[in-house]
Amino acid sequence: xxxxxxxxxxxxxxxxxxxxxxxxxxxxxxxxxxxxxxxxxxxxxxxxxxxxxxxxxxxxxxxxxxxxxxxxxxxxxxxxxxxxxxxxxxxxxxxxxxxxxx
Amino acid sequence: xxxxxxxxxxxxxxxxxxxxxxxxxxxxxxxxxxxxxxxxxxxxxxxxxxxxxxxxxxxxxxxxxxxxxxxxxxxxxxxxxxxxxxxxxxxxxxxxxxxxxx
DNA sequence: ACAGATAGTTTCCTTTTGGAAACTACTTTC
DNA sequence: GAAAGTAGTTTCCAAAAGGAAACTATCTGT
Numbered sequence: 271x272x273x274x275x276x277x278x279x280x281x282x283x284x285x286x287x288x289x290x291x292x293x294x295x296x297x298x299x300x301x302x303x304x305x306x307x308x309x310x311x312x313x314x315x316x317x318x319x320x321x322x323x324x325x326x327x328x329x330x331x332x333x334x335x336x337x338x339x340x341x342x343x344x345x346x347x348x349x350x351x352x353x354x355x356x357x358x359x360x361x362x363x364x365x366x367x368x369x370x371x372x
Numbered sequence: 373x374x375x376x377x378x379x380x381x382x383x384x385x386x387x388x389x390x391x392x393x394x395x396x397x398x399x400x401x402x403x404x405x406x407x408x409x410x411x412x413x414x415x416x417x418x419x420x421x422x423x424x425x426x427x428x429x430x431x432x433x434x435x436x437x438x439x440x441x442x443x444x445x446x447x448x449x450x451x452x453x454x455x456x457x458x459x460x461x462x463x464x465x466x467x468x469x470x471x472x473x474x
Numbered sequence: 475a476c477a478g479a480t481a482g483t484t485t486c487c488t489t490t491t492g493g494a495a496a497c498t499a500c501t502t503t504c
Numbered sequence: 505g506a507a508a509g510t511a512g513t514t515t516c517c518a519a520a521a522g523g524a525a526a527c528t529a530t531c532t533g534t
Contacts, residue, residue, distance in 0.1 A: 271390050271393055271394065271410075271411070271462075272465070272469075273461075273462045273463075273464075273465030273466045273468075273469065274389045274390060274393060274458070274461055274462055274465055275390075275465070276465040276468055276469055277461045277462070277464050277465035277468065278389065278461070278465075280468075283491075283492090284491080284492075285492095287376045287380065288373050288376060288377075291373055291376060292373065300510080300511085301510080301511050301512070302509080302510070302511075308373075309373070312492085312493060312494075312495095313511085313512065313513085314492080314493075314494090314512090314513080314514085315491090315492065315493075316512090317511085317512060317513075318492095333511095336501095336510085337500090337501055337502065337510085338500070338501050338502070338509060338510035338511085339499095339500075339501085339510065339511070340510065340511080341510085341511065341512090351464065351467070352464065354460045354464075355457070355460045355461055355464055356376070358456045358457045358460050359375075359376055359379045359380070359457055360373075360375045360376055360379070361375075362375075362379050362453065362454065362456075362457055363374070363375030363376055363377070363378040363379035363380075364375045365453070366375075366378055366379065366382075367375065367378055385521075385522090386521080386522075387522095402480080402481085403480080403481050403482070404479080404480070404481075414522085414523060414524070414525095415481085415482065415483085416482090416483080416484085416522080416523075416524090417521090417522065417523075418482090419481085419482055419483075420522095435481095438480085438531095439480090439530085439531055439532070440479060440480035440481085440530065440531050440532070441480065441481070441529095441530070441531085442480065442481080443480085443481065443482090
């Protein structure tokens with residue numbers, strides 16, 4: 271069960287799975303793109319969560335030399351290994367929804 | 373991504389994955405058995421987390437009519453559907469450990 | 475009678491998490 | 505020159521989460 275602690279130490283918090291899931295499906299997104307996609311998040315939390323994910327090498331952050339400076343966030347190769355986890359959780363959530371509805 | 377919110381609303385907190393994982397591998401455990409298996413947890417948190425899991429029908433709780441009264445906790449059929457999630461997270465954690473070690 | 479095991483609950487406290495709003499700083503468009 | 509878009513940071517606060525220790529209550533064995 272120590273493996274679960276290790277994994278969750280990088281994935282805890284209200285927004286990490288959402289952000290990773292969003293970056294897995296749509297690649298290369300700016301800060302404002304993420305604000306629009308991750309429903310309800312504020313600038314402070316998005317900024318902090320992105321920093322956490324970058325520190326753990328789950329995402330890439332590239333500052334582009336454009337006129338209003340833009341930043342490109344994308345899932346890293348390492349981050350892509352989380353896909354099975356994200357998929358399983360999403361599938362389970364969908365099945366759960368159906369069971370309480372239908 | 374709403375599916376992820378739905379799933380995580382039942383699985384949030386520091387101990388849920390541990391408790392579920394423990395009950396998936398070893399069936400029928402008492403409160404004190406769980407205290408011994410879930411490393412570091414206190415009685416308050418174990419009690420609270422077990423209640424949450426029971427409310428969401430992920431585990432079963434049966435009070436046995438024994439002399440010091442004993443309680444049997446076990447994973448429910450519904451709880452068993454979490455197995456793929458638990459397995460994926462544990463596998464990822466193990467791979468992560470290996471990558472920072474070796 | 476007392477220690478030890480069962481299964482918790484309660485209280486008190488600290489830490490962590492998260493959110494709203496204001497602010498910085500730079501550039502382009504109107 | 506003002507508005508709007510880029511990408512955040514900072515401050516201030518409230519709520520949630522979590523932990524340690526003490527306590528309840530019952531029963532068994534010595």
